[in-house]
Amino acid sequence: MVEILDTTLRDGTQGEGVSLSVDDKVAIARRLAAFGVHLIEGGWPGSNPKDAEFFARMKGVDLGEARLAAFGATRRKGLLPEEDPSVLALLEAETPVVVLFGKSWTLHVLEALETTLEENLAMIRDTVAFFAKRGRRVVYDAEHFFDGYKEDPGYALATLEAALEGGADTLVLCDTNGGSLPEEVYAITKTVVERFPGVRIGIHPHNDAELAVANALAAVRAGATHAQGTINGYGERCGNLNLTSFLPTLVFKYGIPAIPPERLRGLKELAHFVDERANLTPNRRAPYVGEAAFAHKAGVHVSAVLKNPRTYEHIPPEWVGNSRRFLVSDVSGRSNLLAKLQEVGVDLSKEEAKRLLEEVKALEYEGYAFEGAEASFYLLAHRMKGGGLPFQVEGFSVFVHGSGLSTAWAEATVRVRVGESLEHTAAESPYGPVSALDRAFRKAILGFYPELADVELADYKVRILSGQEAGTNSGVRVLVEMRRGEERFATVGASENILEASLKALTDGYAYALLKPLLERALTGSRGG
């Protein structure tokens, strides 16, 4: 059994371009817990107010069997732990688990901390003891352990001794600079495992030489039973251990329990969820979870895979929630689509499925993407079954006016046909044009459908499609997430005009909210009887 500590929310956010709001962090923590991660390192409360707010918010959140951890440094030189504001901030996070990092490498002690080797040992011992005495489980992260060990093995081991004397429960060997080699990691981890029998030893690798996964596996083979990494390998510089690659290899290839195999079927979805929250484009080439990970080209590969998938697939893609794709064949397109509809119990004839596939392809050519927008996809299937929509937008306008470069003001109008009636409404908003459009649209339909009053926009993302070539003239895709109580549904709109794309996604959201009970009845008719 290898215990998994996920640090997407802490070390992951050190990655360039990775920025998560407190809401994002709470949502990701819930998903990680549901997925089966054992420890969730949520932030560094001593370092910034956003992380402190996160821990305050998490006090009311039930994570099931997962436990929340907060990260922090050993006390400053020359202070008592109880005098150090960072140590106190960490205590105030009130997490059952505390991850404390300290220095293992003499270079760091002497040149970065500018203190003595003895004082560093005391800093480790005292700070661990401070938390252990207050009932916290202390995971001790030995920063730069491998570099430190190579320079002065005796001192590196002495820092681990100090953490144990303080009451640390787990000793984690960090390859902080990410440049260690698998055989070094194996040998040094083995030495530590043998030196501290009965103590849980962990590994925290970085990917600066593209060896983080190999290094984590080497440590596990040497006896480590705790591993720290991030979803999609987010992290400082080249990133941390990519759990999305490490976990399936550990579980399926080594047969070592960590996350139950059935939970790994949610791996791709989890990886994409985290990318969505971070507003990062998923890496198509990502091992296991990338769109291309099980994509085969035509010819020999495809025909061999059709005869026996083992010929060109190292594991069955469904084990990680991915699927096989044949890049030049639209047969695969149709089977994916049918699989997707079967998933929700939709009963389409062959002819309907074919037309739906054609429509999806035409819309994707225009810039739509239904993977993250299932509500829009179900609305399409609904129309394919001959279903109508509760309203039709017939026109809109938006006017934005700004003085200087602040206090811009937006006004919108919409023309919406609802049954026999044509509603023409207007609204304004200090929050910009999408907000004004939303307000005008709600005015038009709430009279007819008062039950939509508690449906609201939860999230809104924009992506420019043609990338760097076209600039502002390029197409825009808007993904919208709507909320009704605990329920959420995602929709998509695409256009050359950002406001038009936004209105399309927005109105799909309201239509889906309205049609959902109906859709569930109609689309699952053949199944539910």
Added chain:
Amino acid sequence: MVEILDTTLRDGTQGEGVSLSVDDKVAIARRLAAFGVHLIEGGWPGSNPKDAEFFARMKGVDLGEARLAAFGATRRKGLLPEEDPSVLALLEAETPVVVLFGKSWTLHVLEALETTLEENLAMIRDTVAFFAKRGRRVVYDAEHFFDGYKEDPGYALATLEAALEGGADTLVLCDTNGGSLPEEVYAITKTVVERFPGVRIGIHPHNDAELAVANALAAVRAGATHAQGTINGYGERCGNLNLTSFLPTLVFKYGIPAIPPERLRGLKELAHFVDERANLTPNRRAPYVGEAAFAHKAGVHVSAVLKNPRTYEHIPPEWVGNSRRFLVSDVSGRSNLLAKLQEVGVDLSKEEAKRLLEEVKALEYEGYAFEGAEASFYLLAHRMKGGGLPFQVEGFSVFVHGSGLSTAWAEATVRVRVGESLEHTAAESPYGPVSALDRAFRKAILGFYPELADVELADYKVRILSGQEAGTNSGVRVLVEMRRGEERFATVGASENILEASLKALTDGYAYALLKPLLERALTGSRGG
């Protein structure tokens, strides 16, 4: 010494989204030769006409010490090599080196080729002999060698024997499905090396478990002296061995000669050149060559790196032609900011630096993020030094009108003060409101600054800040990338209104383009002067 075969032009183009014209391929081949790669596998002439054209073109190209290789399969079952059109196409490529692949795995022989184990051995032996007798150096790629060996070691070794009998010069063990583990690769390679003393043994890994680099290194440690991979790890599914990661580790960490260390200083440039040619966005997080590979974000890291780079860098970035960067963000402290300014030689007093830091924090609280927007950050520093901006936006308006939900149309006006003059201009665009704003703004300033005519918007990203809580009412951050020839600069704007945020980022881009020479003089005055 490890011989390097680059297959970017062959296996690399099997990657999803990788497409190279014949011109691209010729240009890349020249660069690879200049870089010091030993063998350049240019294509599969039997499989497509583009590759045949490439080899025809290459007949007049001088590659210096590098040698060109063409790729192909063993003859079809039941044919003589001289009767097989693919074998003849490979011969017509007239390359000094031929890479032939054949089957090692009984599963593939029986289920994919649908032939006998004996006939497969004859296919290997005959085809290798066909080329060896015609004076070609034959590199034999044993497809699925590791999977085949695990299923039937005797047969897998017999296929290598057959290739040797035919006259193969190098035996390459391929992990075609990319799922092998480093310790398996080590053990199996060692067996092969010991079984065929004096024969050059090679490794060809794929990255399906994020272990390609580790597997190549394991093979080299077991005695392999030839490795096949691609620049940036392009290739089928998750990609091939990433030479861009493998080479510096091999040379700098293992001290094994492959590419001369001084040539590795061109590694980052080569990696970006290949991405440019393939029209792919470079991976910021790529080991060694990524923009983020030596980028420091955490405050603690920055202050330590300033004292001694070894504290958080596994190799000096200049060894691979990369450079150190300090990211400015809300998790970083004052040391990042000062380091960032030192990077460009800005001379701020302590007082100015403090005010700048306060301004950055205040703006980040409003939603700005300077991490990806260095041009906006330099403009801030410029203002802190008392510098003025070439223009001031005093107002704007945007009107968007749509009928139905398509063919929306946008018109914008801007009021801009340039020196004594107040310009009030209008423009329209079918590409949406940001495009209309850009057009109106260019109208206002191009008369004064005609040199801005060749500055254009290159990329545009939008992020909603407060996530699920605020919906459309939330703040918006816009990141813009502007382009002038080869030069690129990134700016940021934030506001509750998406169009206002866009205009802020856009006008910062034009201001920076204009001020850049001045900024460089003024900000670096204390250093250059």
